[in-house]
Amino acid sequence: MRIVVCVKHVPDVQSERGFVDGRVDRSEGTLNELDENAVEAALRLVEDAGGEVVVLTVGPDDADDAVRRGLQMGAHRAVRVTDDAIAGSDVVGTAVVLAAAVRRLGAQAPVDLVLTGMAALDGLMSVVPSLLAAQLGLPQATLAAEVTVGDGVVRVRRELDHVTEVLEAPLPAVVGVTDQANDPRYPSFAGIMAARKAAVDVWSLADLGVDPAVVGDAGARTRVLEATPRPAREDRVLLTDTGDAGVRLAAFLEENGLLA
Amino acid sequence: MTLVVVDAAAGAPRASAFELLTAARGLGGDVGAVWLGEGAAAAAPALAAYGATVVHELPLATAEAGLPAAVAAALADLARATGDDVVLLAAGFENRERAAHLALALDAGLVVGATGVERVDGQVVTTQQAFAATWSLRGVVTRPAAVVALASNAVRPVAVAEPVPATVVRHPAVAARADGVRVVERTPRPSSGRPDVGEAQVVVVGGRGTNGDFGPVVELAEALGGAVGATRDATDEGWIEHEAMVGQTGVSISPRLYVGAGVSGAVHHRGGMQASGTIVAVNSDPDAPIFEIADFGVVGDLFEVLPQAAAEIRRRKA
Numbered sequence: 117m118r119i120v121v122c123v124k125h126v127p128d129v130q131s132e133r134g135f136v137d138g139r140v141d142r143s144e145g146t147l148n149e150l151d152e153n154a155v156e157a158a159l160r161l162v163e164d165a166g167g168e169v170v171v172l173t174v175g176p177d178d179a180d181d182a183v184r185r186g187l188q189m190g191a192h193r194a195v196r197v198t199d200d201a202i203a204g205s206d207v208v209g210t211a212v213v214l215a216a217a218v219r220r221l222g223a224q225a226p227v228d229l230v231l232t233g234m235a236a237l238d239g240l241m242s243v244v245p246s247l248l249a250a251q252l253g254l255p256q257a258t259l260a261a262e263v264t265v266g267d268g269v270v271r272v273r274r275e276l277d278h279v280t281e282v283l284e285a286p287l288p289a290v291v292g293v294t295d296q297a298n299d300p301r302y303p304s305f306a307g308i309m310a311a312r313k314a315a316v317d318v319w320s321l322a323d324l325g326v327d328p329a330v331v332g333d334a335g336a337r338t339r340v341l342e343a344t345p346r347p348a349r350e351d352r353v354l355l356t357d358t359g360d361a362g363v364r365l366a367a368f369l370e371e372n373g374l375l376a
Numbered sequence: 377m378t379l380v381v382v383d384a385a386a387g388a389p390r391a392s393a394f395e396l397l398t399a400a401r402g403l404g405g406d407v408g409a410v411w412l413g414e415g416a417a418a419a420a421p422a423l424a425a426y427g428a429t430v431v432h433e434l435p436l437a438t439a440e441a442g443l444p445a446a447v448a449a450a451l452a453d454l455a456r457a458t459g460d461d462v463v464l465l466a467a468g469f470e471n472r473e474r475a476a477h478l479a480l481a482l483d484a485g486l487v488v489g490a491t492g493v494e495r496v497d498g499q500v501v502t503t504q505q506a507f508a509a510t511w512s513l514r515g516v517v518t519r520p521a522a523v524v525a526l527a528s529n530a531v532r533p534v535a536v537a538e539p540v541p542a543t544v545v546r547h548p549a550v551a552a553r554a555d556g557v558r559v560v561e562r563t564p565r566p567s568s569g570r571p572d573v574g575e576a577q578v579v580v581v582g583g584r585g586t587n588g589d590f591g592p593v594v595e596l597a598e599a600l601g602g603a604v605g606a607t608r609d610a611t612d613e614g615w616i617e618h619e620a621m622v623g624q625t626g627v628s629i630s631p632r633l634y635v636g637a638g639v640s641g642a643v644h645h646r647g648g649m650q651a652s653g654t655i656v657a658v659n660s661d662p663d664a665p666i667f668e669i670a671d672f673g674v675v676g677d678l679f680e681v682l683p684q685a686a687a688e689i690r691r692r693k694a
Binding site: 130150206234247251279286296337339340345349351374 | 444445469470477479483507511513515556557565572600618625628644662667670671674675681682683684686
């Protein structure tokens with residue numbers, strides 16, 4: 117089985133995250149934590165069935181950290197797509213680039229499964245898996261809390277807003293996994309050493325045959341007009357309970373019209 | 377002008393539908409509601425009360441027809457037929473998938489998790505919050521069409537002063553996609569009987585500090601008429617069902633009032649609740665990070681503070 121895992125380099129959630137000139141400040145980046153679940157799912161499937169796991173990302177040099185983390189965990193190959201024209205891409209532009217890269221990987225050898233996480237912790241839109249499936253013309257089975265593959269079919273259990281669903285999709289398919297799907301492994305020392313030496317294939321838009329006009333700022337369907345830090349909350353109250361904190365809390369709620 | 381995709385429960389529109397209809401009216405022009413499945417006629421008066429002039433019924437003959445790509449294709453056909461250039465949905469998990477497919481089909485700009493939407497000089501402008509609501513964004517859709525998924529509680533629902541009955545238009549059943557995907561099982565989860573955590577105006581969340589006893593959390597939620605939520609720790613421990621999980625991988629909430637009991641306030645949790653109106657925290661650990669964002673913080677034992685607060689709230693409400 118050959119699996120492509122799409123991963124994203126995102127600002128570390130533990131860092132002071134923000135925007136510079138309307139764009140996400142990516143100076144303190146790391147592999148999107150939720151993508152580790154996708155890498156883990158891919159590794160387990162390949163450990164059972166044999167095959168190859170390719171980690172794929174889009175972004176400038178720093179994004180190598182994201183695919184390298186995938187290699188440390190045990191992925192076999194890493195690809196990063198980069199191009200000045202990609203800067204400023206919205207979710208659709210990102211999906212166009214990912215889809216083109218998956219197609220190129222597929223031209224080299226058939227791809228059975230495209231795996232993603234449930235969301236990127238910077239944008240939190242959870243739309244790229246669906247956009248990718250649509251771009252590739254593949255069936256999708258996303259938000260999987262459980263994934264099994266057998267007889268050319270992927271079966272997932274997904275927990276939606278008010279309903280639990282079990283889906284089966286023929287391979288190849290796009291599958292997204294949630295953080296309930298597994299506990300991602302920590303890279304072993306050997307894995308870390310091997311990843312250090314491994315090369316990351318770097319592809320450009322020209323390599324993928326993607327028209328620069330459909331991605332990046334040029335192709336973006338949405339544009340940030342303004343990004344401003346929100347002011348800290350004011351007039352905050354912090355008290356230590358001396359026996360009447362519950363009563364004081366109720367009074368606070370009533371004063372603020374929250375008991376209506 | 378605008379289509380609103382209605383989420384429903386037990387044959388009635390969910391609260392989000394009224395928020396979306398209110399937002400749609402703000403964009404100007406006619407507002408159409410889309411009802412997925414049977415029963416549009418019964419729901420039409422409620423939708424008309426919030427400004428829908430037409431309710432489109434899209435029957436779902438099979439479970440596969442209800443999958444996001446199939447629903448999105450039907451919505452795209454409908455939008456093309458009606459000429460509506462904006463589609464609004466509630467930003468739940470299924471709707472995000474529908475929105476993605478729909479935006480591609482309509483060559484539309486796609487915004488998820490918007491807290492506001494308006495039309496400025498003919499263009500659709502949205503507001504969002506980013507990075508655990510520490511930043512505000514304003515963005516413009518640069519295509520003629522827009523698909524916008526709105527965060528819950530972002531818009532205060534306002535009924536129209538003089539509602540006009542809505543026309544119900546029944547469309548052909550949504551066609552399943554010929555992509556081989558099969559719905560093996562689709563099971564609605566039983567309702568807790570309390571307000572839905574994703575749409576409630578008041579949410580009381582229990583965390584690690586409850587040690588598995590959600591009694592005081594439920595008691596306070598009931599006194600406040602609110603929903604019960606939980607942290608990842610609490611759902612992982614099996615203390616409460618997974619769908620109660622508030623956080624960036626669970627339900628994102630922005631109620632008028634959030635109360636965290638025994639919640640430390642880890643960044644993953646804050647990512648799903650920091651946009652809340654008023655934040656109250658009760659925790660025995662004075663160093664818990666949640667106190668950094670709480671409007672009203674109590675360092676104390678939740679098993680003392682919550683029941684006392686619940687009793688006092690019942691007394692004041694009586």
